[in-house]
Amino acid sequence: MSNDGQGSWSTLNASLEDIATENGTDLLTPQDGFDYELSPYHIAKILIYIFILLISIFGIIGNGTVIWFLGFCMKRNPFTTFILHLAAADIGTLICLFPFSIINLLRSFLYLPPYMDKIVTLVYILFFFMYNTGQYLLTAISMDRCVSVVFPLWHRCHRPPHFSTLVCATIWIISFLLTAINLIASIFNILPYIIFYLLLMNAILCLPLMTVSTLVLFIKVYFRSQQRKKGKALTAILLALLFFLFLAFPLTCIYLFIFSPPFIDYNVGSVLISVGFLCSCLNSSINPLIYFLIGRNKRARSRESMKVILRKLFKEEENCSEEQEVPVQTQM
Structure with a gap:
């Protein structure tokens, strides 16, 4: 097989094929011909992408519900601003994984025109845009909550009024600039290696x-x-x-492991990447379920609506902060 990446389902697989070729590993893709039997690796990837499709549907519905209620049905506070942007990053990740999985399933059985490689590469770049944004947002949320419990009075009184909005906007801008670098890297066919160093930097800073x-x-x-x-x-x-x-960070670990010497078998690496996408899909889909299970009143006989559950859960932070400030002011 030539080193131009022809027959690969994405820029990532193209690079995996290049390295596999250099190592003398022969591999077969659906575009090489249709008279072949599905190997266990192909079957594993097909099952994984089917799971991704099913989970993405529920995740998109769940995150869409959170975005609707927090964005249009509730008064926002600094805490819910972070959660709203995190839900937007999660739903973006799932929207990218959905067509990505469909194309890869079709490639397992059908011949697709060459321009589909360009589409998959674009979806691949957008996925990492959303993936990185969610990672940065969750890091910011964790640090903000950490400060709120360690220094509650300072967090309440000295925190800039629009701090959450500014942080979220900065994170989206940084992620967009990194995505622009990825787009340029895709033109020179070095995208996977650029993403490798970006994920390495993320692991060193965020983890x-x-x-x-x-x-x-x-x-x-x-x-x-x-x-x-x-x-x-x-x-x-x-x-x-x-x-x-x-769930989400394993994708970074898998990617760093695969593109670090010595390189493992192509088929194993391809399945591992698919598993990483599945884990990322689960992570982006599970947050609405967490909000629902934690926020609901287990003793209530009647079922509470999602709007009521979210309001109770996210209003709790604001109420607790106000309660912390009152005793201090009384002493003064």
């Missing part, structure tokens, strides 16, 4: 901050009795952080 913030939140909430009244709101954030570390 330690997110891990430390998660530990601090866990200790302050569950081992300090005076903080237990804030359990619901912070529990939702803690769960979102933990699910990101266990």
